[in-house]
Amino acid sequence: MKFAKIPMATIVRLSIYMRTLQELLEEDIEVISSERLAKQCGVNPAQIRKDLAYFGEFGVRGVGYRVNDLVNQIKDILGLNRPWNLAMVGLGNLGSALIRHGNFIKHGYVFTAAFDADPQKIGKRLPNGLVINHVSELEEVVREREVHVGIIATPANDAQSVANQLVLAGINGILNFAPVQIQVPDCCHVENVDFTIKLDSIAYHLSFGS
Amino acid sequence: MKFAKIPMATIVRLSIYMRTLQELLEEDIEVISSERLAKQCGVNPAQIRKDLAYFGEFGVRGVGYRVNDLVNQIKDILGLNRPWNLAMVGLGNLGSALIRHGNFIKHGYVFTAAFDADPQKIGKRLPNGLVINHVSELEEVVREREVHVGIIATPANDAQSVANQLVLAGINGILNFAPVQIQVPDCCHVENVDFTIKLDSIAYHLSFGS
DNA sequence: CTAACTATGTGATATTATTCACATCTCAGC
DNA sequence: GCTGAGATGTGAATAATATCACATAGTTAG
Numbered sequence: 120m121k122f123a124k125i126p127m128a129t130i131v132r133l134s135i136y137m138r139t140l141q142e143l144l145e146e147d148i149e150v151i152s153s154e155r156l157a158k159q160c161g162v163n164p165a166q167i168r169k170d171l172a173y174f175g176e177f178g179v180r181g182v183g184y185r186v187n188d189l190v191n192q193i194k195d196i197l198g199l200n201r202p203w204n205l206a207m208v209g210l211g212n213l214g215s216a217l218i219r220h221g222n223f224i225k226h227g228y229v230f231t232a233a234f235d236a237d238p239q240k241i242g243k244r245l246p247n248g249l250v251i252n253h254v255s256e257l258e259e260v261v262r263e264r265e266v267h268v269g270i271i272a273t274p275a276n277d278a279q280s281v282a283n284q285l286v287l288a289g290i291n292g293i294l295n296f297a298p299v300q301i302q303v304p305d306c307c308h309v310e311n312v313d314f315t316i317k318l319d320s321i322a323y324h325l326s327f328g329s
Numbered sequence: 330m331k332f333a334k335i336p337m338a339t340i341v342r343l344s345i346y347m348r349t350l351q352e353l354l355e356e357d358i359e360v361i362s363s364e365r366l367a368k369q370c371g372v373n374p375a376q377i378r379k380d381l382a383y384f385g386e387f388g389v390r391g392v393g394y395r396v397n398d399l400v401n402q403i404k405d406i407l408g409l410n411r412p413w414n415l416a417m418v419g420l421g422n423l424g425s426a427l428i429r430h431g432n433f434i435k436h437g438y439v440f441t442a443a444f445d446a447d448p449q450k451i452g453k454r455l456p457n458g459l460v461i462n463h464v465s466e467l468e469e470v471v472r473e474r475e476v477h478v479g480i481i482a483t484p485a486n487d488a489q490s491v492a493n494q495l496v497l498a499g500i501n502g503i504l505n506f507a508p509v510q511i512q513v514p515d516c517c518h519v520e521n522v523d524f525t526i527k528l529d530s531i532a533y534h535l536s537f538g539s
Numbered sequence: 540c541t542a543a544c545t546a547t548g549t550g551a552t553a554t555t556a557t558t559c560a561c562a563t564c565t566c567a568g569c
Numbered sequence: 570g571c572t573g574a575g576a577t578g579t580g581a582a583t584a585a586t587a588t589c590a591c592a593t594a595g596t597t598a599g
Contacts (some may be wrong), residue, residue, distance in 0.1 A: 134529040180577040182563040198536025216426030248488040292531035308534040317520040319344040321502035324518040326408025
């Protein structure tokens with residue numbers, strides 16, 4: 120499936136295209152041109168064609184792209200035509216909200232484990248039926264339930280230690296909500312979600328035009 | 330403060346440098362070289378120096394950067410040496426968790442308004458003392474309380490309509506947590522936080538190495 | 540005061556990413 | 570079946586970004 124060295128930015132855009140295409144599908148739009156799709160995604164039409172060209176030819180010249188087909192093809196490209204199991208670590212405000220949040224399920228991600236360090240929370244049942252485990256059981260439970268991706272929603276101070284444990288448990292993908300740069304071996308891929316950094320960008324733009 | 334055309338990526342990195350520097354400060358480290366800082370932030374040392382060079386000379390040759398000074402200088406660069414008022418729109422799981430989340434306050438952001446469409450929630454008082462207003466009052470309240478940045482944490486379907494109202498109320502910065510591409514006039518700067526897109530990237534990496 | 544050392548700031552270079560522009564292919568209508 | 574309109578796929582051109590490499594300047598020790 121993967122031929123050359125693919126820009127990371129391309130992968131991110133493919134996700135965005137997919138989201139937009141899924142919306143179009145709900146509006147019963149069957150075919151779309153790169154031009155119209157580009158407009159909706161806020162990118163250049165050639166960009167879309169280039170991004171897709173890394174992986175093959177998915178369009179029909181003179182016509183455009185069949186929305187339904189393209190969604191499935193992007194899913195293949197990204198490896199989304201299979202289930203991915205998630206573990207949430209840290210069930211404070213943010214972790215609890217995320218685990219309740221419908222978007223993960225909507226896109227085929229399933230929580231199969233949840234951890235916290237607070238003894239008060241251990242054994243409690245979450246709305247989705249999951250029981251909270253103590254973080255000391257992380258390695259065992261992660262292996263047992265075949266978790267693929269760990270989500271860190273702990274305070275900043277605990278993030279690195281949790282990351283270490285996840286790596287030890289054989290996890291190769293981490294989504295990190297803690298506002299620190301965590302260090303992991305090369306085999307593990309980390310994506311950071313830090314909304315205060317995004318706010319800083321906004322502050323900069325508001326302060327100095329753009 | 331701003332001289333040439335600054336890459337967006339530079340602005341994002343400046344935020345990251347600042348976060349790391351603030352940690353160093355708590356460890357009583359007073360001076361740091363671009364090399365050591367780069368390692369902690371996971372970037373190239375020359376990158377740091379170039380990023381800073383856009384805005385002036387902040388280091389001491391042969392020595393490095395004074396951590397405390399650099400934090401303040403980056404704050405100046407980003408426009409963070411002043412308060413920024415936020416409005417949360419949408420107080421479901423995510424919105425409620427975010428408004429409780431300590432990181433905004435820690436970095437000088439203050440919620441001065443909160444909105445929801447659910448009549449049941451109107452008038453309720455949040456832990457930080459804010460009373461929830463109905464979204465129909467958005468324009469009025471936003472102007473009254475001098476909100477600078479709107480945060481959208483509504484379902485995807487409502488996001489565009491909320492964005493329109495925020496723009497109408499004179500807002501120029503939006504942090505969008507809804508998983509849709511919202512369309513706004515050029516005067517308004519939007520940053521998106523979509524964690525399922527990040528998960529997609531992780532899925533891709535896990536599927537096809539990298 | 541001088542010399543050795545160290546880390547910045549920056550021009551030159553290399554790399555990567557985006558956009559353009561057009562040849563190529565498909566479909567619809569006659 | 571042929572023709573014209575329309576949209577893809579892609580090599581070439583451009584733009585943006587990151588890295589290298591070194592001259593420069595500050596610091597410290599003798």
